Amino acid sequence: MSHLLNQYASNRHLIMPAIGEGMALRLLNRNQLVPIYLSATLATQTLLGETNQGLLTLSEYAKFLRDMRLTTNLPLIADLQSGFGNPLNTYYAAQELERSGGDVLLLNDQHYPAHSEEQPATTNLADLLGKLRAARDATSEGTEIWVKLEGLWEYGPTDILNRMQALTKAGADAIIIDHWQADQLTTIAAQKRTIPLLATWTPSCQMDAQIDAWLDTGLLIREAQRAQQEALAAFMGGIAYAQK
Amino acid sequence: MRKNELMRETFKKAVFGDQIIRMVVAPDALAAKIAEENGADAVFAAGYATSASTLAMPDRGIADFGMMLERCREIINAVNIPVFADADTGYGDLENVKRTVRSYEMIGAAGIFLEDQKWPKRCGHMAGKSVEAPEVLEAKIATAVATRQHDDFLIMSRTDARAVYGLDDAIARSHRYQDAGADMVFIEAPRNREELVSIHEAFPTTPLMANMIEGGATPLTQTADLQRLGFRIVVYPTAMTYAQTYANEALLQSLQETGTTQKFEDRMVTFSRFNHFVGLDEVNAREQCYTPEKMKQYL
The missing domain is CATH 3.20.20.60 (Phosphoenolpyruvate-binding domains)
Structure with missing residues (x-):
């Protein structure tokens, strides 16, 4: 059970923003009092200029997390990705992200290396449970482990419920559903559960009332990129005008 | 704590x-x-x-x-x-x-x-x-x-x-x-x-x-x-830095002179002792905690 989410229980539409660079965190630090998700996908864009989170190594991400930790006291959701390898790797990765300042470690069920795509390959449940248990054993009581399930397209709502049940039993503090469609999410959210259920969020998504909280996927950075494209167009236009 | x-x-x-x-x-x-x-x-x-x-x-x-x-x-x-x-x-x-x-x-x-x-x-x-x-x-x-x-x-x-x-x-x-x-x-x-x-x-x-x-x-x-x-x-x-440098120099001089590290083995820790020292046994045991067999209890 997530003690962190309990603190925000009065916020019926809790959306936790995703960031991948320091100035966005600085902005949120002044204006928000909610947990911040340090997305590995977004950090990969900032640090490597790439879009595939699988290129970002644990040490590179952990350094980014430590730098961000120094700038805020807000709860930070650290991206454990798919554990950076097998359950043994997950054990040491979880230890590293906890001591680098993560309050929540977000483990996904992708096959290692994790990818930033709509239909990622997922790992089997035994491997995922091993990683969850490893992360649990590696961290102290106050650190939460949330599991993001990304294979709805592959294993469907029935199997996802089996996964949720096993993950709950193995000690997950919350479950997040990613890459969902509204009818699938409604089916999943209607089931009885003992830990919080979250889903990924975009501005256009239908927010099901049964979902306990929402995890942003990068609105701020997408808006910033749009603004940059407009600025670039103006810049190129200026150059063309000057050349005339 | x-x-x-x-x-x-x-x-x-x-x-x-x-x-x-x-x-x-x-x-x-x-x-x-x-x-x-x-x-x-x-x-x-x-x-x-x-x-x-x-x-x-x-x-x-x-x-x-x-x-x-x-x-x-x-x-x-x-x-x-x-x-x-x-x-x-x-x-x-x-x-x-x-x-x-x-x-x-x-x-x-x-x-x-x-x-x-x-x-x-x-x-x-x-x-x-x-x-x-x-x-x-x-x-x-x-x-x-x-x-x-x-x-x-x-x-x-x-x-x-x-x-x-x-x-x-x-x-x-x-x-x-x-x-x-x-x-x-x-x-x-x-x-x-x-x-x-x-x-x-x-x-x-x-x-x-x-x-x-x-x-x-x-x-x-x-x-x-x-x-x-x-x-x-x-x-x-400086003691550990100087001692490491001294030992490494002596090792490499011996290698240079004899073409093998064999003559220096008595001044080294052994393969097994070193692996034990850096915790290989613990790492192997840790890996065994999360085998698919052990995870069946959660299914």
Whole structure:
């Protein structure tokens, strides 16, 4: 059970923003009092200029997390990705992200290396449970482990419920559903559960009332990129005008 | 209690206890683990050894904050005894000092020292040092004390003024640094036993550190003797670096001469002992905790 989410229980539409660079965190630090998700996908864009989170190594991400930790006291959701390898790797990765300042470690069920795509390959449940248990054993009581399930397209709502049940039993503090469609999410959210259920969020998504909280996927950075494209167009236009 | 808290608390208790702390400078995580296993009370992550192990260069202010911090972090993660950190001049002005303090506290250091040399600094026992006006380190110490999040993250002042202006000036500065909030005092490179005595007389109740560098300005003194002289910490900043270098040179000369490492085997740890030392058994056992078979209980 997530003690962190309990603190925000009065916020019926809790959306936790995703960031991948320091100035966005600085902005949120002044204006928000909610947990911040340090997305590995977004950090990969900032640090490597790439879009595939699988290129970002644990040490590179952990350094980014430590730098961000120094700038805020807000709860930070650290991206454990798919554990950076097998359950043994997950054990040491979880230890590293906890001591680098993560309050929540977000483990996904992708096959290692994790990818930033709509239909990622997922790992089997035994491997995922091993990683969850490893992360649990590696961290102290106050650190939460949330599991993001990304294979709805592959294993469907029935199997996802089996996964949720096993993950709950193995000690997950919350479950997040990613890459969902509204009818699938409604089916999943209607089931009885003992830990919080979250889903990924975009501005256009239908927010099901049964979902306990929402995890942003990068609105701020997408808006910033749009603004940059407009600025670039103006810049190129200026150059063309000057050349005339 | 988390490891960071435990290490700070352990170090503070030792500093204000009645036994002298034997603190060994480790050039890297492996050396720190060797120090831990062989009786060191604490490890010091310091500039001379880090410059040597990271850059193969002298301690002349070339190893920067990022390198020093990362090496210290690796050492902290490898051991379960307190790790004290050399924060040099704080790496800039007061804004840099704040970041330095926050960073070392976050990675789990038990404390840091800040010194009054002009940047780029150099090893305290090298010739050609210059120091800032005392106001500079006074402000840095006050800033460090105000920035730390835990009172048991100890701040030590270091002055290098002995070599520049003499012992009296070094003592006067250190009093100012203490008044600014330093928990511990380090006067670098006293030249003889009488100076060690004078330092203690000037700071009879303050935890003091003595620096035992082979070939340095201060005479090598027995730990028990330093304790009698009133010092609370003795640090060995170069011994492991010099011993490693000596052993590696001898090994490679032997290889060069004989074409094999065989003649040197009696001066090495064995394959199995080394694997045991770095925890191979524990890692293998850990992996076995998460096999698919063991995970069936959750299905």
